[in-house]
Amino acid sequence: MQDFSIRVGGAAGEGIATLGEGFCRLFTRNGYHAYGHTAYQSVIRGGHVWFHARGSPDRIWSLGDGTDVLYALDRQTVDLHAHSLRGGGIVIFDPEKFTFPPETVPAGAKILPIPTLEIARKFASDPILQGSVGMGAATYFSGLPLETLDAILTENFERKGAQVLQQNLQAAHAGYEFAKGKSTPHPAALAPHHGESKMLLTGNQAIALGAAAAGCKLLSQYPMTPATSIMHWMADHSVSLGIVVKQMEDELGAINAAIGASHAGVRSMTASSGGGFSLMVEALGMAAMTETPLVVAIAQRSGPSTGLPTKTEQGDLNLMLGAGQGEFPRIILAPGGVVEAYRQTMDAFRLSEDWQVPALVASDFTLSEDFQSADRSDFATDVELPSLFAVSPPSNGSSYKRYAITPTGVSPRAIPGQKGLAFTAGSDEHDEGGRLVSDVLVGTPAAIQVRKQMMEKRMRKLHGIVAATPPPPLEGSAHADVTIIAWGSTACPVRDALGLLASEGISANLLYVAQPYPLHAKEVAKTILTARQVLLVEANYSGELGHLIRAETGLDIPHKLLKYDGEPFTPHEIVEKVKEIARVR
Amino acid sequence: MSITNESQVKTTGQLPVITVGKSGTKPTWCPGCGDYGVLAGVERAVKMLDLPPHEVLIVSGIGCSSNLPHFLNSYGFHAIHGRAVAVAEGAKLANHGLHVIVTGGDGDGYGIGVGHLIHAMRRNIDLTYVVMNNEIYGLTTGQASPTSLMGAKTKSTPLGVIEQPINPIALALSSGATYVARAFSGDVKHMGDMIAGGIRHKGFSLIDVLSPCVTYNHLNSYDYFRQRVYKLENSGHDPSQLMKAYEKSFEWEPRVPTGLFYQVSKPTYEDLEPALKAGPLAHQPVTGLKGKRDLLEEFV
Ligand SMILES: Cc1ncc(C[n+]2csc(CCOP(=O)(O)OP(=O)(O)O)c2C)c(N)n1
Ligand code: SF4
Ligand SMILES: [Mg+2]
Numbered sequence: 075m076q077d078f079s080i081r082v083g084g085a086a087g088e089g090i091a092t093l094g095e096g097f098c099r100l101f102t103r104n105g106y107h108a109y110g111h112t113a114y115q116s117v118i119r120g121g122h123v124w125f126h127a128r129g130s131p132d133r134i135w136s137l138g139d140g141t142d143v144l145y146a147l148d149r150q151t152v153d154l155h156a157h158s159l160r161g162g163g164i165v166i167f168d169p170e171k172f173t174f175p176p177e178t179v180p181a182g183a184k185i186l187p188i189p190t191l192e193i194a195r196k197f198a199s200d201p202i203l204q205g206s207v208g209m210g211a212a213t214y215f216s217g218l219p220l221e222t223l224d225a226i227l228t229e230n231f232e233r234k235g236a237q238v239l240q241q242n243l244q245a246a247h248a249g250y251e252f253a254k255g256k257s258t259p260h261p262a263a264l265a266p267h268h269g270e271s272k273m274l275l276t277g278n279q280a281i282a283l284g285a286a287a288a289g290c291k292l293l294s295q296y297p298m299t300p301a302t303s304i305m306h307w308m309a310d311h312s313v314s315l316g317i318v319v320k321q322m323e324d325e326l327g328a329i330n331a332a333i334g335a336s337h338a339g340v341r342s343m344t345a346s347s348g349g350g351f352s353l354m355v356e357a358l359g360m361a362a363m364t365e366t367p368l369v370v371a372i373a374q375r376s377g378p379s380t381g382l383p384t385k386t387e388q389g390d391l392n393l394m395l396g397a398g399q400g401e402f403p404r405i406i407l408a409p410g411g412v413v414e415a416y417r418q419t420m421d422a423f424r425l426s427e428d429w430q431v432p433a434l435v436a437s438d439f440t441l442s443e444d445f446q447s448a449d450r451s452d453f454a455t456d457v458e459l460p461s462l463f464a465v466s467p468p469s470n471g472s473s474y475k476r477y478a479i480t481p482t483g484v485s486p487r488a489i490p491g492q493k494g495l496a497f498t499a500g501s502d503e504h505d506e507g508g509r510l511v512s513d514v515l516v517g518t519p520a521a522i523q524v525r526k527q528m529m530e531k532r533m534r535k536l537h538g539i540v541a542a543t544p545p546p547p548l549e550g551s552a553h554a555d556v557t558i559i560a561w562g563s564t565a566c567p568v569r570d571a572l573g574l575l576a577s578e579g580i581s582a583n584l585l586y587v588a589q590p591y592p593l594h595a596k597e598v599a600k601t602i603l604t605a606r607q608v609l610l611v612e613a614n615y616s617g618e619l620g621h622l623i624r625a626e627t628g629l630d631i632p633h634k635l636l637k638y639d640g641e642p643f644t645p646h647e648i649v650e651k652v653k654e655i656a657r658v659r
Numbered sequence: 660m661s662i663t664n665e666s667q668v669k670t671t672g673q674l675p676v677i678t679v680g681k682s683g684t685k686p687t688w689c690p691g692c693g694d695y696g697v698l699a700g701v702e703r704a705v706k707m708l709d710l711p712p713h714e715v716l717i718v719s720g721i722g723c724s725s726n727l728p729h730f731l732n733s734y735g736f737h738a739i740h741g742r743a744v745a746v747a748e749g750a751k752l753a754n755h756g757l758h759v760i761v762t763g764g765d766g767d768g769y770g771i772g773v774g775h776l777i778h779a780m781r782r783n784i785d786l787t788y789v790v791m792n793n794e795i796y797g798l799t800t801g802q803a804s805p806t807s808l809m810g811a812k813t814k815s816t817p818l819g820v821i822e823q824p825i826n827p828i829a830l831a832l833s834s835g836a837t838y839v840a841r842a843f844s845g846d847v848k849h850m851g852d853m854i855a856g857g858i859r860h861k862g863f864s865l866i867d868v869l870s871p872c873v874t875y876n877h878l879n880s881y882d883y884f885r886q887r888v889y890k891l892e893n894s895g896h897d898p899s900q901l902m903k904a905y906e907k908s909f910e911w912e913p914r915v916p917t918g919l920f921y922q923v924s925k926p927t928y929e930d931l932e933p934a935l936k937a938g939p940l941a942h943q944p945v946t947g948l949k950g951k952r953d954l955l956e957e958f959v
Pocket of ligand 3: 791
């Protein structure tokens with residue numbers, strides 16, 4: 075597969091993320107697919123930050139397995155990332171800032187000193203301009219047109235005034251010309267103008283966009299990495315889209331306000347990472363008990379406790395499955411890439427509303443913060459959104475029963491403000507009319523009966539949800555030597571690995587568990603039983619999806635590739651593991 | 660619960676208006692509990708204002724007092740312990756055309772839920788919060804609450820409370836509540852006036868109601884309060900003066916002031932939220948991204 079990767083690294087505060095996102099756009103503006111991996115630390119200034127921008131004519135799903143141009147703004151970047159350079163790789167750096175022994179860089183890679191600061195000084199005194207010099211040079215090596223870079227820089231610097239913009243453009247051009255004078259482009263350079271430009275977005279932006287498309291009108295949230303940028307995007311679009319964005323005092327407030335809003339007739343959402351979601355647990359059960367629709371986006375990070383705030387993990391599946399005292403129905407959707415994040419957020423709203431159960435959208439640092447390209451046609455926006463004020467008072471004069479027992483478990487939901495339908499939603503156990511059976515009635519034969527009926531009413535929604543939702547898709551050839559099972563963002567590097575394996579003549583496919591709960595146990599069992607070899611790939615220590623599958627199907631998956639060091643999977647790791655299993659056969 | 664059962668039918672002009680009244684569910688409080696008086700006070704207030712039941716949402720937490728929404732024929736949300744204010748804030752933002760009243764206990768509002776309370780007050784969101792302050796945890800059978808007085812002997816403090824009680828009035832004044840009042844469950848008429856004033860007021864209203872728990876708090880009894888309460892409106896207090904209100908908020912012995920401590924007119928959160936300019940969210944058209952495909956171009 076043809077691809078081209080630029081990795082840039084330096085200290086926090088040097089604009090690394092802006093440079094990296096710019097490189098991604100260099101690809102997408104020329105019609106290439108792109109993937110941008112962002113790696114930062116929990117510091118605002120200093121430390122080590124890097125960004126890996128990868129472009130390809132084919133759909134790509136991960137940061138891939140190598141670097142073609144390494145742009146090092148500090149020595150640490152060379153020390154930490156030179157190993158990722160592959161054949162024909164180039165390191166660009168400014169010798170005025172630092173030098174390094176040539177053997178730091180793998181044999182075959184080219185070392186190209188560029189006086190970025192000296193060039194920058196010709197145009198302005200602010201050393202931040204060096205980034206544009208380096209960007210110009212990297213653009214030259216990538217083979218992509220300088221005009222694309224001009225357009226990207228213009229968008230980035232326009233608001234800082236004509237002078238600053240002009241300086242940056244001059245700096246970028248000078249960097250481009252300097253590189254041109256010293257070297258030919260990289261041997262794997264891409265051809266300019268591959269096709270129509272593509273979209274580039276993070277999983278969090280896709281979740282926010284999906285929520286907006288689903289008719290979400292209120293987001294209440296409390297900042298926590300890596301969920302925070304959901305709130306940022308929504309806040310930026312609050313006025314234009316008519317969405318109330320409420321930063322609450324804590325996650326308890328965030329989820330309870332979202333539930334209150336939903337009760338009062340507005341589609342609402344809250345979002346956090348595992349720590350904040352831990353605080354939301356009690357209210358999740360209240361949403362289920364009062365049968366109030368609710369969407370919670372959970373962007374997992376490395377735990378436990380504060381863990382690694384800026385690193386990835388899929389360690390919260392058990393938490394999501396078990397969150398809340400007692401038993402109640404819930405839905406867990408786990409998008410793989412950004413398009414799935416958009417669609418599954420919409421699904422979460424629809425399912426939560428149809429079944430009056432809480433729906434969780436499980437993301438993680440990798441999906442939430444990394445960038446992926448997509449086509450505009452991937453995003454359907456013409457969705458019909460039903461009115462929530464659809465129930466009218468019973469015509470036969472009988473009183474309205476908010477929690478009427480029905481075959482599906484779903485009862486007609488009135489909204490405060492509707493005449494003749496007043497009811498009280500209760501977090502205590504209640505009867506069909508909403509009356510408490512928890513205090514003076516509890517233990518009486520009638521109340522015992524009500525309790526049993528209401529538990530069954532709520533819990534049988536799970537059967538309906540399984541029947542109403544698609545089973546996990548099997549991606550790749552129907553019959554393969556190795557079947558990989560993955561959920562959430564881990565499906566993405568697996569997809570890249572499938573391509574690499576195919577090119578080596580090894581057949582593998584992916585059972586992508588897009589809806590871990592309620593699990594389509596029958597279909598999952600069938601896939602496992604008919605597969606030649608099964609490999610579970612999860613970004614956690616214990617294989618939480620594997621446990622769920624065993625609980626639901628009785629089947630154990632012996633081969634596991636589990637990663638819990640905080641770093642995302644690379645396709646290469648998966649390929650190696652699959653080969654190992656294929657050899658065992 | 661049925662709407663018309665015991666609700667009062669009034670006539671305003673030609674149209675009969677069904678106002679908020681009792682539901683078919685009978686209160687389950689101990690005989691003599693102060694919360695009966697509060698229920699009567701809330702009912703009195705909403706009837707005074709002719710509020711139709713479907714336009715009122717009563718949100719509560721957990722505690723003896725928090726059962727209140729079930730006993731009225733309005734909409735209700737009986738939430739979990741301590742979260743009533745947050746639920747109510749979400750509901751109010753979703754439909755600011757509703758009258759949202761929050762009811763609950765001192766443990767619910769000043770203990771486990773105090774974080775939400777402070778922030779709701781500084782937001783000046785238009786809620787009316789009626790706290791049934793019995794200086795005890797009733798439902799859990801009599802432990803110290805955040806308003807239990809120093810020395811109070813409870814099941815969790817058999818030797819007496821050794822921490823200062825929360826001063827809800829001073830807390831509300833310093834947190835930005837724009838209507839701050841105290842009432843006594845033994846005076847339903849006055850309490851009804853205080854609550855009605857709070858509902859009428861645009862902005863956050865706190866009405867702290869001294870509501871004796873006859874079963875677990877033998878210190879702060881009806882007699883205790885009858886001997887101490889007096890009405891601010893009869894004592895020349897000017898409720899527009901914040902500093903005077905502060906002074907009054909620290910009075911307890913020998914006399915406990917009731918009535919309106921402070922009221923000020925300020926923009927509410929809903930007034931200032933741009934996304935609400937087009938009217939209550941729940942009634943704004945829900946189009947999702949229909950006709951807004953241009954938005955996708957921001958990602959290109
Ligand atoms: C999270 C949580 N913790 C504890 C409880 C137990 N609990 C129920 S009511 C209550 C205190 C009630 O006191 P208050 O709010 O003053 O109400 P009162 O019964 O006095 O009216 C407690 C601690 C609970 N229901 N939920
Ligand atoms: S225990 Fe106290 S607060 Fe609870 S109902 Fe009885 S008297 Fe009222
Ligand atoms: Mg109490």
